[in-house]
Amino acid sequence: MADITQEEWQERIVNDDNAVILDVRTEEEVEEGFIPKMLNIDIRLGQEFLDEVEKLDKSKNYYIYCRSGARSGQACALMNQMGFETTYNLIGGFMAWEGETAE
Structure with a gap:
């Protein structure tokens, strides 16, 4: 897991053909706006979050965000324990x- 700035995120993602943007916020938070082309799996769902993440391709590079950076940090740590090699918070x-954002 690596904590990266917005600038690093934007520089990396543009050149990363293997990138997946993962939003771990709640549905209500997502309705207020989100980063385009993201996949949303709410980390607060607990076991359901783990079950959904387990279905993802572990060879991809995951760019993970939440509202402030705390939950996405937890998601990165969990995903690393599950065998995901590349996660960015x-x-x-x-x-x-x-x-860029979308609604």
Whole structure:
């Protein structure tokens, strides 16, 4: 797991053909806006989160965010324990995001 800044995130993701953006916020939070082309799996679902993550391709590079960076950090740690090799945590989360968004 690596904590990366918005700038690092945007630089890496543009050149990463193996990238998956994972939003671990709640449905309500996602309705307020999100980073385009993301996959949403709410980390607060507990076992259901783990079950859904287990279905993902472990060879991909996961760019993970939440509202502030705390839950996404937890998601990165959990996913690393599950065998995912490359996870990036967005420092500051969606609250600090200044890049493109969708609703």
